[in-house]
Amino acid sequence: MSLDSIPLLPRGVRLHFDKVRGKNVLLAPERSLFLDDVGFAILSELDGKRSIRQIAGHLAALYNAPEEAIANDIDEFVSDLADKQVIGFCDA
């Protein structure tokens, strides 16, 4: 995995707004992960088309934040979820 990897939510993993708790949650096989605003912002951008670097560029412009720091945050977040088999990657 690198900053040029293209992450995606594989089949069986989806974002859901939990009306009862008022929280965004990622639903996956045998897991329900409650998301903070940052996590939700990142996962909402995964489209299976753009790389981590491209998504970081987009979010950096949107939130007026340093691109490198955002890329590292995404990289760390995505890598952890990929280890749990909750995020997949487009075949290069």
Add this chain to the structure above:
Amino acid sequence: MRDAVSVPPPIAMLAELTHRCPLSCPYCSNPVELIARQKELDTETWIDVFQQAAQMGVLQVHISGGEPASRRDLVELVKGARAAGLYVNLITSGVGLTDARLLELDEAGLDHIQLSLQGVAAQSADLIGGYKGGFARKMAVADKIAEIGFPLTLNAVMHRQNLDDLPDMIEMAKRLGARRIEVACVQFQGWALKNRGMLQPTREQVDMAKRVVAQARKDNLGTLAFDFVPPDYYADFPKACMGGWGSTGLNVTPDGRVLPCHAAETIPSLRFQTVTEASLSDIWYHGAAFNAFRGTNWMPDLCQSCDRRDIDFGGCRCQAMAVAGDATAADPVCRKSPHRHLVDATLEAETQPAAAETFDYRKFT
């Protein structure tokens, strides 16, 4: 008893649609007294239960049994659960899932399949399942699951008779394209308790299993995820059963009784309500059985004063009942429990060669 307002809504629901099953695994998690078909909830009632569950905060429904494919209305129920807003997981042996039915389940929006695995070869797997041809059927179902693209978890149920095959089980999970594998050592409740002498692993097997899982977890990082449920008689501290009684999940039986866990009916002092006599929400928040072991007030001093009180919540109530004969005792697995010697004596006796020679297969009485 906790104040109702401090009780969080449940996250997951296990819906046991039926106790009917073509297999008769001797460790089945269903109760020893199985519920007959005539008493099963009908389609409309189940769909109403799914809607109630979603409205009170349940996010995932695990559709199980028995074998849920034994229900003719399975596709309709999956559709109803998805329409209610739930993430739908099907827990199945695969037997009864034809190609046509799998395609219908895909159409209905089924999110994920958990396929049970009794062994790595037809002869040994069918001996455990008590159903000739079950293994071959399961392999065909697994191929169709992969072709459709359902995310797949293999649930490898492990015990003394098959633990030595663990590396092959993991290889099989990879070959079948599973995304996750649950290496689930049998927990001794219900039918498994009846067959404990045949199922109890040896210490050598347990040590091997831990090593194999740790290594495989590393080797397959990013391609196959592992969940490991160790055999808890060998543990020093109990597992946090259900993440704490009545805190995250509930279970609905084929005839509509609502339980805090699938084995809760083994505790004779508890009375359970059904979905036909009260709302799911009322049962969750106010039902006597759900409040019986919530919080810490019910705990013996041993657990109340323990630094692991909020880690394992006193362990499993059903195990305390089964081994110590007292559902309010500390889980006897705990090293600090006054009943730990009973667990040790069991291990000693049951891991001798030829402790038991035949299975008492699951059956309707």
